[in-house]
Amino acid sequence: MRLIILGPPGSGKGTQSTRLVEKYGIVQLSTGDMLRAAVKEETEVGLKAKDVMGRGELVSDDIMVSIISDRVEKPDCKNGFVLDGFPRNIAQAEALEKLMDEKELNLDSVIELEVDETILQDRIESRKEQSTDVRSDDNVETLKNRLEVYRAQTAPLTKYYDERNKLRRVNGMQDVDQVTKQIDDILSDL
Ligand code: AP5
Numbered sequence: 001m002r003l004i005i006l007g008p009p010g011s012g013k014g015t016q017s018t019r020l021v022e023k024y025g026i027v028q029l030s031t032g033d034m035l036r037a038a039v040k041e042e043t044e045v046g047l048k049a050k051d052v053m054g055r056g057e058l059v060s061d062d063i064m065v066s067i068i069s070d071r072v073e074k075p076d077c078k079n080g081f082v083l084d085g086f087p088r089n090i091a092q093a094e095a096l097e098k099l100m101d102e103k104e105l106n107l108d109s110v111i112e113l114e115v116d117e118t119i120l121q122d123r124i125e126s127r128k129e130q131s132t133d134v135r136s137d138d139n140v141e142t143l144k145n146r147l148e149v150y151r152a153q154t155a156p157l158t159k160y161y162d163e164r165n166k167l168r169r170v171n172g173m174q175d176v177d178q179v180t181k182q183i184d185d186i187l188s189d190l
Contacts, residue, residue: 001026003081003082005111008147009146010119020082027077027080029077029081030084031064031067031084031088032084035049035053045067048063054142057149064086088153089153089157109166109168110157110168112167114169114170114172121143170183
């Protein structure tokens with residue numbers, strides 16, 4: 001199974017992806033986690049990404065597409081994957097479509113988590129309180145920018161995937177188990 005999970009910052013993409021990994025034996029490909037690891041290890045990509053992420057902007061499409069293109073080739077992706085945080089704009093979606101065609105991989109579904117912006121800030125605040133490893137982009141100013149970037153660049157992907165008949169919308173404001181149940185129902189119908 002190959003999926004994309006779409007949604008604004010704090011909508012629950014990471015939370016639900018982890019559950020999909022457990023249930024379907026697929027791999028979570030979180031571009032945010034990959035970039036944070038690269039920043040921590042001070043790799044070339046990490047050095048380029050650090051300030052961009054700190055501002056809540058998007059890392060360049062070339063870097064991101066190359067990371068994903070290499071990653072989906074790895075043996076652990078054989079059973080499938082859930083893309084969490086990628087694609088992030090139309091250019092990345094087009095590049096993904098092209099690379100999946102070339103590799104003869106089928107995209108099964110795109111799940112969009114719909115959550116009101118007022119709720120997102122509270123969720124990110126509580127993630128900060130619960131975590132010992134606070135993210136450099138989890139502050140009010142950067143979150144504002146991350147939401148603006150989402151609205152301008154990522155939200156148009158819903159139309160893109162709707163036109164391709166891949167998009168399924170889920171109410172991400174329900175509790176975590178209910179969101180998981182709604183996703184399961186969608187996937188069992190595929
Ligand atoms: P990324 O790491 O992808 O961050 P994000 O999209 O802002 O999303 P988050 O990780 O903040 O939230 P989430 O939706 O995963 O929610 P979570 O499950 O944690 O990207 C970070 C940065 O990296 C970007 O700004 C950009 O700079 C760069 N980047 C990444 N990918 C890129 C790309 N493709 N191109 C260019 N740049 C890229 O949940 C949040 C909180 O809510 C948690 O505490 C959770 O417990 C709680 N929660 C979850 N679900 C529920 C629920 N149903 N009810 C109540 N609480 C809930």
